[in-house]
Amino acid sequence: MSFVLVAAAVAGGLALHQSTTQAEQPAKTAPKTPDIDLVARAAAVDKVLKRRAQAVLADDQAAFLADVDQANLSLIARQRTLFANLRQFGFAKLAYHQLAQQYDDAVTRKYGPSTYVVAVAMTYQIRGIDTVPVRSMLGYTFSERKAGRWALVSDQDLDKRLPRGSHEEAWDTGEVLVKRAARVLVVVEKGQQQLAAKLTGIATNAVKAVGKSWPGGWTGSGVVIALDDKVVRGADYTVPKNAEDAIAMATWVYRTLPGEVSGAGERADSYVVINPRNRSRIDVRTLAHEFTHVATASYGPYAPRWLVEGAATYVEFLPMDGAQDLALPKYRQEVRTKYLAKAKSLPADAVFFQRPDSSYPLSWLAVDYLFDRFGGTEVATLYQELAALGSSQEERDRIMTEHVGLTETALFRALKNAAAS
Numbered sequence: 001m002s003f004v005l006v007a008a009a010v011a012g013g014l015a016l017h018q019s020t021t022q023a024e025q026p027a028k029t030a031p032k033t034p035d036i037d038l039v040a041r042a043a044a045v046d047k048v049l050k051r052r053a054q055a056v057l058a059d060d061q062a063a064f065l066a067d068v069d070q071a072n073l074s075l076i077a078r079q080r081t082l083f084a085n086l087r088q089f090g091f092a093k094l095a096y097h098q099l100a101q102q103y104d105d106a107v108t109r110k111y112g113p114s115t116y117v118v119a120v121a122m123t124y125q126i127r128g129i130d131t132v133p134v135r136s137m138l139g140y141t142f143s144e145r146k147a148g149r150w151a152l153v154s155d156q157d158l159d160k161r162l163p164r165g166s167h168e169e170a171w172d173t174g175e176v177l178v179k180r181a182a183r184v185l186v187v188v189e190k191g192q193q194q195l196a197a198k199l200t201g202i203a204t205n206a207v208k209a210v211g212k213s214w215p216g217g218w219t220g221s222g223v224v225i226a227l228d229d230k231v232v233r234g235a236d237y238t239v240p241k242n243a244e245d246a247i248a249m250a251t252w253v254y255r256t257l258p259g260e261v262s263g264a265g266e267r268a269d270s271y272v273v274i275n276p277r278n279r280s281r282i283d284v285r286t287l288a289h290e291f292t293h294v295a296t297a298s299y300g301p302y303a304p305r306w307l308v309e310g311a312a313t314y315v316e317f318l319p320m321d322g323a324q325d326l327a328l329p330k331y332r333q334e335v336r337t338k339y340l341a342k343a344k345s346l347p348a349d350a351v352f353f354q355r356p357d358s359s360y361p362l363s364w365l366a367v368d369y370l371f372d373r374f375g376g377t378e379v380a381t382l383y384q385e386l387a388a389l390g391s392s393q394e395e396r397d398r399i400m401t402e403h404v405g406l407t408e409t410a411l412f413r414a415l416k417n418a419a420a421s
Contacts, residue, residue, distance in 0.1 A: 036114060036144070040148065041116060041144075041150065042098065044148055044149070044150050045098060045116065045118070045142055045150050046097075046098065048067045048142070048150060048152065049095075049096035049097065049098070049120065050095070050096070051063055051064075051066070051067060052064055052067065052096060053094045053095050053096050055083075056083065056086045056087065056091065056094055057091060057094055059087060061080065061083050061084075064079070064083045065079055065080065065083070067150070067151055067152055068151065068152045069143075069145075069151045069152060069153045072153060072154075075152070075153070075154065075155065078155065079152075079155070081174065081175055082155075082171060082172065084175065085170075085171035085172075085173075085175070085176050085178075086171050088176065088177070088178035089126050089171065089178055089185070090126060090127045090128070090178075090180075091124050091125065091126060091127065092125045092126070092127040093123070093124060093125040093133055094122075094123070094124045094125075095122075095123045095124075096120050096121070096122055096123075097120065097121045097123065098118050098119075098120060098121075099118065099119040099120060099121050099137070100118070100119050101116065101117065101118050102117045102118065102119060102139070102158060102161070103117070104117055104157065107141060107154070107157050111141060111143045111153050111154070112143055114143050114144035115141060115142075115143050115153075116141070116142040116143070116144075116150070117139065117140075117141045117142075117157055117158065118139070118140055118141075118142070119137060119138075119139055119158060119162065120137070120138050120139065120140050121135050121136070121137055121257060122135065122136045122137070122138060123135050124136070126185065126223075128180070128183075128185075128221065129185050129221045129223060130253070130268070130269060131220065131268070131269070132255060132268055133255075134253045134254055134255055134268045134269065135166075135254050135255070135256065135257050136166060136167055136169055136254070136257075137162050137163065137166045137167045137257055138155070138158075138162070138167055138172075139155070139156075139157055139158020139159060139161070139162055140152055140154070140155055140158075141153050141154035141155075141157045141158075163257075163258050163259070164234060164236075165233060165234030165251060165252060165258075166234075166254060166257050166258055166265070167233075168231060168232055168233055169232075169233060170187045170225045170227060170232060170233070170271075173227055173229045173232065174189070174190070174229075175189070175190035176188065176189060176190055176227065177189065177190050177191065177192060177193065177196055179193075179196040179197065179199075179200050180200075181200045181203070181204050182204065183204075183207045183220070183221040183222065184200055184203045184204050184207055184221065184222050184223075184224070185221065185222075185223045185224070186199045186200050186203060186223075186224045186225075186226070187223070187224070187225045187226065187227065188226050188227065189227055189228055195226065195279075199224050199226055199274075199282065201322075202282060202283060202284050202287055202322065203222050203224050203287055203291075205284045205320065205321045205322040205323075206222060206284050206285075206286075206287035206288040206290075206291050206320075207221065207222045207291060208320075208321065209284065209288045209291075209315070209318070209320035209321065210288055210291045210292055210294075210295055210315055212320075213288075213315045213318050213320075214292060214295050214296075214315060214376075214380070215375075215376030215377050215379065215380035216376075216377065216380055218291075218295040220269065220294060220295060222272065222287065222290075222291045222294060223271040223272060224271075224272050224274065224287065225271060225272065225273045225274065226274040226276070226279055226282075227276065228276050229276070230243070230276060232251075232273050233251040233271060233273055234249065234251035234252060234273075235249040235251050235273035235275075237275045237276065237277065241353075242275070243275070243277060244277075245356065246275050246278070247274070247275055247278045247281050247282065247286050248272050248273065248274045248275060248278075248282065248286060248287070248290050249272070249273050249275075249290075250270040250271075250272050250290045250291075250293035250294055250297070251270060251271055251272070251273050252265070252267050252269075252270055252297060253267070253268050253269040253270055253271055253297070254266060254267060254268060255267065255268040264301045267297050267298055267300070267301065268297070268298055269294060269297050269298065270290075270293055270294040270297040271294075272287065272290040272291070272294065283322075283323065284320060284321070284322040284323045285316045285317070285320070285323050286316070288315055288316050288318075288320060289312045289313060289315065289316035290312070292311060292312040292315045292316070293308070293312050296308070296311065296383060296387065299383060299384045299387035299388060300384075300387035300388040300389075301387065302386060302387055302388065302389065302390040302391045302395075303383055303386040303387035303390060304346070304349060304386065304390065304396060304408065305347065305348075305349045305352040305359075305363075306346045306347045306352070306359070306362070306363040306366055306367075307363070307366075307367065307382075307383060307386060309352070309359070309360060309363045310363030310364050310365075310366050310367035310368075311367050311379070311383060313360055313363060313364040313367070314364055314367045314368055314371065317331075317364065328368075332365065332368065335361040335362065335364070335365045336365070336419040338361075339358045339361050339362050339365075340362060340365060340415060340416065340419055341419070342358075343358065343362055343412075345408075345409070345412055346362065346363070346366055346408055346411065346412050347359035347362055347363055365415060366411060366412075366415060367379065369411075369414065369415055369418060370382070370404065370411075373404075374403075374404050378403060378404065381403060382399065382400065382403040382404060385399050385403070386399050386400070393408075396408060
């Protein structure tokens, strides 16, 4: 039984990004610029951003490209690809808003004294996928070409300085193909129709499985991104451990960006990003695991890792269409003998992914015990409260005692006792 890693929450976010850039380039040493009416500039750039969003919704490529530097052929080509990609996703809502100006002497020297580098929030809602509007981040560089006329001259200057996990969307890569089914959206490289069809079928069964198995039902949707790029959203498959072991990651989708309201951001959902190296290993159980993370993403960031991964693995192992039933009683005994007998506690957050061979089975065993003893409704309620409020061990113990009468330490002892009997 393979294990699946899940992306960690983004640390710092927009607030960290702003303070870092300001530390690198204090306001008093910001590059000198000609006398520019900042209010007029903000209004002019807002109009550019509004025109671009409306152009996507109206399928007007000419309008989308009208404010792009026409002399920059590589930028024009990237923006044309971006427009074609965006059109395939089917946005019900789309808007761009300025966040904060950034300073970079090298960029200013390249594009001239009127250079305006700004972080931009992209607020969007994919029809039939996102239940609420969500946000991503990008960086744009503008320059005043004529009096009051601002042109987009670069879309890459801030890429390395934006917070990890809140940008580098699937539509920001090369040409893509988007395929839809009921409650499913799959993104692959352009021309990979066969892969798209295969993943759509697997994802459809996985969505149904989670909807059936998660307590209270799950009516959300699954997004699966299977591109050749090794860095997409919060998934980084250039990291050796991820590149070797990870099959897929559920990457956070934000209602508010990291740093806007809270350091971690407010989560609305998750999109699943498949490791291009392990694409052939994707099956319905793998996606059921990841879609359980999607179903619980909005609960919050504070649930203990053993519960997060244990719940996803619990659903992954249940009977479902498109997968052979597993011999769970035999596996339960194997986990008790092979892992529980040697363990001294539930897997701790800090070392969970350092010891995945034992962390995942032990976490499954703990959640399996909770489901069996207390029922799915109580487990789901426990998960929600821990995810929302369990930011300290004291809070975790309080919440667990309130719901199941057991602290994490007591739960581990109960697993040992159950194995002994």
